[in-house]
Amino acid sequence: MDTVVLFPSSGVGHLAPMTEFAKHLVSHGLSVSIVVLPPFSPFSTASSVNNFISGVTSHPSISFHHLPPIPVSHSPLPSPKPSRSPLLPLFLFLRAVNPYLRDLLRSISQTSKIRALLLDFFCTEAFHVAAELQIPAYIFSASSSFIIAYFLYLPTLYNEITEHFQDLGETPIHLPGMPPIPASHLPSAVQMHDDIYRTYANHFVRLTESKGIIINSFEHLEARTLKAISQGLCLQGRVTPPVHCVGPLITGRVAAERHECLAWLDKQPKGSVVFLCFGSMGRFPAEQIKEIAIGLERSKQRFLWVVRSPPDTDNMFGSAGDADLDCLLPAGFGDRTEGRGMVVKDWAPQVEVLNHEATGGFVTHCGWNSVLEAVCAGVGMIAWPLYAEQKMNKVVLVEEMKLAVEMKGYGKGMVTAEEVETRVRWFMESDGGTELRERAKEMKDRAAAAVSDGGSSHATVVKLTGEWKKVLADDDDDDDIVQIQCG
Numbered sequence: 001m002d003t004v005v006l007f008p009s010s011g012v013g014h015l016a017p018m019t020e021f022a023k024h025l026v027s028h029g030l031s032v033s034i035v036v037l038p039p040f041s042p043f044s045t046a047s048s049v050n051n052f053i054s055g056v057t058s059h060p061s062i063s064f065h066h067l068p069p070i071p072v073s074h075s076p077l078p079s080p081k082p083s084r085s086p087l088l089p090l091f092l093f094l095r096a097v098n099p100y101l102r103d104l105l106r107s108i109s110q111t112s113k114i115r116a117l118l119l120d121f122f123c124t125e126a127f128h129v130a131a132e133l134q135i136p137a138y139i140f141s142a143s144s145s146f147i148i149a150y151f152l153y154l155p156t157l158y159n160e161i162t163e164h165f166q167d168l169g170e171t172p173i174h175l176p177g178m179p180p181i182p183a184s185h186l187p188s189a190v191q192m193h194d195d196i197y198r199t200y201a202n203h204f205v206r207l208t209e210s211k212g213i214i215i216n217s218f219e220h221l222e223a224r225t226l227k228a229i230s231q232g233l234c235l236q237g238r239v240t241p242p243v244h245c246v247g248p249l250i251t252g253r254v255a256a257e258r259h260e261c262l263a264w265l266d267k268q269p270k271g272s273v274v275f276l277c278f279g280s281m282g283r284f285p286a287e288q289i290k291e292i293a294i295g296l297e298r299s300k301q302r303f304l305w306v307v308r309s310p311p312d313t314d315n316m317f318g319s320a321g322d323a324d325l326d327c328l329l330p331a332g333f334g335d336r337t338e339g340r341g342m343v344v345k346d347w348a349p350q351v352e353v354l355n356h357e358a359t360g361g362f363v364t365h366c367g368w369n370s371v372l373e374a375v376c377a378g379v380g381m382i383a384w385p386l387y388a389e390q391k392m393n394k395v396v397l398v399e400e401m402k403l404a405v406e407m408k409g410y411g412k413g414m415v416t417a418e419e420v421e422t423r424v425r426w427f428m429e430s431d432g433g434t435e436l437r438e439r440a441k442e443m444k445d446r447a448a449a450a451v452s453d454g455g456s457s458h459a460t461v462v463k464l465t466g467e468w469k470k471v472l473a474d475d476d477d478d479d480d481i482v483q484i485q486c487g
């Protein structure tokens with residue numbers, strides 16, 4: 001048996017596209033082992049991961065391998081004080097996981113040959129393990145090409161800009177192959193020109209240690225950025241690994257029962273409903289939930305809105321508070337919007353909703369999976385980024401791809417009801433909104449072409465899997481090329 005091992009980092013947003021890629025590898029004759037991080041990893045809950053895995057249709061050639069819980073004595077978590085950077089605890093956690101990953105890879109190698117190890121871009125600590133066991137290691141980006149360009153450019157940026165980023169406000173930062181990004185829109189992790197920044201730059205420059213960077217995107221969507229990466233404009237003095245776009249990888253989940261919101265959508269006119277959903281972790285404070293409700297009500301548009309309880313602390317990654325959602329919405333909101341709006345608590349089947357013909361627009365936090373799902377469904381977006389790289393995603397969506405309009409005010413702490421009303425109306429009623437929705441439909445066709453036979457992403461998957469299977473064929477001559485050295 002021969003296998004490719006996939007190592008996603010925390011959260012369903014990273015696990016889902018890798019799992020989808022696994023299905024492609026299997027359809028090209030490879031088997032796949034997917035590593036699942038131990039419970040209590042940062043940015044993730046065991047229940048959301050387990051729910052996701054239980055919803056994946058079982059396949060004899062795809063297996064999930066759960067790493068054991070890290071003993072408290074070895075665990076870098078929980079941190080006694082909040083970190084200035086949310087990613088540092090994740091990096092420490094992933095380093096602590098290395099011995100268990102090594103054991104797992106050795107165990108898999110007892111029965112299979114490991115042809116390649118695909119590491120999420122947060123998992124660069126695992127390069128040590130791959131080198132030790134002589135397994136070819138690749139990077140897999142669950143996000144865009146431009147985040148890869150940005151990661152590769154971080155050391156240059158560090159030398160070019162000596163001010164603290166947080167003092168630069170809206171100053172445009174020029175990154176290769178991208179529209180100018182306001183300094184305030186760079187991920188919060190690099191808002192300080194200090195040791196944390198250096199840690200990040202050192203982490204991401206290790207992407208160059210990979211044999212290739214596999215990206216959940218497609219060439220037409222990010223042509224300019226991909227060209228900049230492959231021309232070596234992001235790296236100074238280092239060779240850029242080959243970049244392979246294999247997307248869009250969209251996870252179709254089959255629910256046991258059809259969600260009630262789909263039955264509600266069945267009753268709405270074609271293209272009439274604005275869908276609001278903020279990823280697997282997005283939560284708003286109570287006041288913001290009220291503003292959204294008032295804005296939606298005043299917009300007079302149809303809506304389907306996924307709402308979560310506000311976090312129990314100031315930290316939006318905190319666990320859910322126990323507030324009753326009905327108490328958070330304005331009095332009488334349900335009655336006044338009955339028939340025209342639906343509020344869903346916690347989770348809706350987003351892919352099915354976006355592909356429902358009643359859905360006409362999508363208010364999104366700009367997580368990359370959500371972006372690709374909207375692109376594949378041909379649905380235009382209203383961009384309301386929250387955290388991570390989402391503000392950068394917003395800039396590219398609005399300025400470069402022109403598939404979204406910006407919801408204003410999120411940077412100032414609150415999006416007002418007036419802004420929600422104005423933006424939703426503009427999107428659904430104005431000529432500009434109609435043009436945006438038409439562009440989204442055109443991009444849907446481009447996305448479908450990329451993954452169909454002969455399309456750019458399809459050809460890339462054929463080439464990659466061919467290379468991995470070529471190793472197989474060569475092994476007939478030299479049986480130990482990438483066999484793990486145990487002990």
Ligand SMILES: O=c1ccn([C@@H]2O[C@H](COP(=O)(O)OP(=O)(O)O[C@H]3O[C@H](CO)[C@@H](O)[C@H](O)[C@H]3O)[C@@H](O)[C@H]2O)c(=O)[nH]1
Pocket residue numbers: 011012013014016142143251277278279280281282306346347348349350351366367368369370371373387388389390
């Ligand atoms: O009610 C919901 C909410 C979410 N989803 C699904 O959950 C996934 C969410 O993924 P994504 O849109 O990428 O958001 P996050 O979960 O926030 O993803 C993390 O990972 C992404 C990929 O690296 C980054 O782009 C984001 O910034 C980061 O927050 C998507 O497949 C959605 O369809 C649902 O099906 N229903």
